[in-house]
Amino acid sequence: MNMQIPRSTVWLFGLITWLLTLWTPDHPEQVEKWYSRGLFQPIRWLYDHLLGWQPIPGFWWFWATIVGYWVWKIIRRPRQLTWPRKILHWALEIIRFALVLVALFYWLWAFNYHRKPIAEQLGLHPAPLDSVAIWQELYAETRALDSLRTLVTQGDTMPINDARYEPSHMQDTLRAALKKWLSDHHFPASGNVRVRSLQPQGILLRFSTLGIYWPFAGEGNMDDGAHPLQKPSVIPHEMSHGYGFGDEGICNFIAYAACYCHANPYIAYTNRLAYWRTLASTCMEQYPYTYLKSFRPNIPPGIRQDERAIRAQMAKFKDLMPETRYAVYDAYLKSQGVKSGMLSYDEVLMLVYAMKRNMMPAQK
Numbered sequence: 001m002n003m004q005i006p007r008s009t010v011w012l013f014g015l016i017t018w019l020l021t022l023w024t025p026d027h028p029e030q031v032e033k034w035y036s037r038g039l040f041q042p043i044r045w046l047y048d049h050l051l052g053w054q055p056i057p058g059f060w061w062f063w064a065t066i067v068g069y070w071v072w073k074i075i076r077r078p079r080q081l082t083w084p085r086k087i088l089h090w091a092l093e094i095i096r097f098a099l100v101l102v103a104l105f106y107w108l109w110a111f112n113y114h115r116k117p118i119a120e121q122l123g124l125h126p127a128p129l130d131s132v133a134i135w136q137e138l139y140a141e142t143r144a145l146d147s148l149r150t151l152v153t154q155g156d157t158m159p160i161n162d163a164r165y166e167p168s169h170m171q172d173t174l175r176a177a178l179k180k181w182l183s184d185h186h187f188p189a190s191g192n193v194r195v196r197s198l199q200p201q202g203i204l205l206r207f208s209t210l211g212i213y214w215p216f217a218g219e220g221n222m223d224d225g226a227h228p229l230q231k232p233s234v235i236p237h238e239m240s241h242g243y244g245f246g247d248e249g250i251c252n253f254i255a256y257a258a259c260y261c262h263a264n265p266y267i268a269y270t271n272r273l274a275y276w277r278t279l280a281s282t283c284m285e286q287y288p289y290t291y292l293k294s295f296r297p298n299i300p301p302g303i304r305q306d307e308r309a310i311r312a313q314m315a316k317f318k319d320l321m322p323e324t325r326y327a328v329y330d331a332y333l334k335s336q337g338v339k340s341g342m343l344s345y346d347e348v349l350m351l352v353y354a355m356k357r358n359m360m361p362a363q364k
Contacts, residue, residue: 010096017103024114032116036244037188043108044191044242047218057196058217069097109215113246118253119351122185124358126350131287137353138283138295141276146300148272151265157302159309163228165266171195171235174259174267178236181258182243193242194219195235201225205317210234213241227313229306232259232267233274249347252278256352273306279349 024031051058073093081089119126129137152165167173175192182189195211196219198204204212204223211222211234220238222231236255245251252275259271284291299307 007096010100014099014103017106020111021106024111028114028116031111031114035111036115039107040109040112040244041188041190044193044218044244047242048191051217051219052192052194057198057221058219059196059198059212059214059221062214062216105215108218109213109241109244110246112244115244115246118245118247118250119354121187122355122358124351124354126347126354129349129353133353134279134283134286134349135290137349138276138279141272141279142299142303145269145272145276145303148265148269149300149302149306152269153302157300157305159305160229161227161309166228166232167264167266170232170267173264174232174235175239177262177267178239178243178254178258181254187243189243191243193239195238196221197224198222199224202317205314206320208319211238213238218242225313225317227310229270229273229310232270236271247347249351252348253351253355256348257355273303275348275352276303277307277310282349 024035051061054061078086078089118124153160171194179189198221201224204210204221205225209223210226210230211220213220220235220242222234222238226234233255236258237251240251240254245254256271256275259267262268262271280291280295283295
C-alpha cells in the first residue's frame with residue numbers, strides 16, 4: 001500500500017500557505033479571530049495531549065524523525081534512473097520536503113506573527129524613550145531590584161549562583177502566573193506549555209540564544225547551561241511563544257508583566273533583573289560616559305555581583321559565527337513582519353514604560 005501523500009497535494013498545500021502568508025500581514029484582526037483565537041487553540045490542545053507526556057524534548061524527537069525519514073527515502077530510492085534523472089528526482093524530493101516543513105511551520109504556529117498587535121489590544125501607546133525617561137526608568141528599576149533582592153537574600157550581597165532560592169515546582173508556578181495574566185487580559189490561555197532543558201550545555205548559548213520555541217513539538221526549549229538567575233525569565237518568555245505570540249519583544253514584555261508583582265520575591269527579582277539588564281545595556285550603548293561615570297559605580301553590590309555572575313556563565317560558551325547568526329535571524333524576523341528585526345527584543349522597554357504609564361493614576 002502506498003502511504004505517500006500525492007505530490008499534487010503537497011504543491012497545493014504549499015501554494016495555499018504561500019498565498020496566506022501574503023494575505024495575513026494586512027489582515028491582523030482576521031488572523032487574531034480565525035487563527036490565534038481559533039485554529040491555533042485546538043492545535044495547542046493536541047500538543048499537550050499527544051506530546052506533553054513524554055520526557056524527552058520534542059526538539060530531539062523532531063530531528064530523529066527527520067533523519068529517519070531520509071534514511072527511509074534513501075533505502076527506497078529508485079534504482080534504474082540515469083544520473084540526470086537522479087539529480088532531478090532528489091532535487092524535487094528536497095524541495096517538496098522543505099515546502100511541507102515551511103507550510104507546517106506556519107499552520108502550527110507562525111501565523112501568530114501576524115495577529116493583532118498586543119499594544120493595541122491592551123490599549124497601550126508605546127513610543128521611544130527619551131533620555132530623561134530612560135534614565136528615570138533605569139534608576140527606578142534599580143531601586144526596585146535592590147529591594148526585591150534584599151527580600152530574597154536577607155541582605156546577603158554574595159552572587160546567587162545556584163537554585164537555592166527557587167520555589168519548588170518553579171515551572172508550574174511561572175506557568176500559573178503567565179496564564180493568570182493572559183486570562184486577566186482576555187487572551188486564550190488553555191493548555192500547559194512546557195519548557196524543556198536542552199543538553200549538552202551551550203547548544204543554544206553558543207549562538208547567543210538562551211531559549212527557543214519549537215513549533216513542531218509545541219514546546220519551549222532552554223539551554224541547560226543558562227545561569228540560574230536567567231531561567232525564571234526565559235521560561236515565561238518561551239511559554240508566551242507557546243500561547244501564540246511570535247514577536248520577541250512582546251514575549252519579553254509578557255514575561256515581565258506576568259511576574260512584575262509576583263508574590264514570590266525571587267520570581268519577581270529574576271524577571272525584573274532580565275528587564276533591568278536590557279535597560280542598562282541600552283543606556284550603556286546610548287550614553288556610555290554617563291553610564292560608566294555616574295551610574296555603574298552606584299549599582300547596589302548584590303545586583304552588581306549577580307550581573308557579573310551571569311556574564312561569567314555566558315562567557316563559558318564562545319559564540320559561534322555571531323555576525324552570521326545575527327544577520328540570519330534578523331532577516332527571518334523581518335520576513336515574518338517584525339519590522340525592527342533583532343531590535344524587537346528591546347521593544348520591551350517601550351511596552352513596559354507604556355504599561356507603567358497606564359498604571360499611574362490620572363493627574364488632575
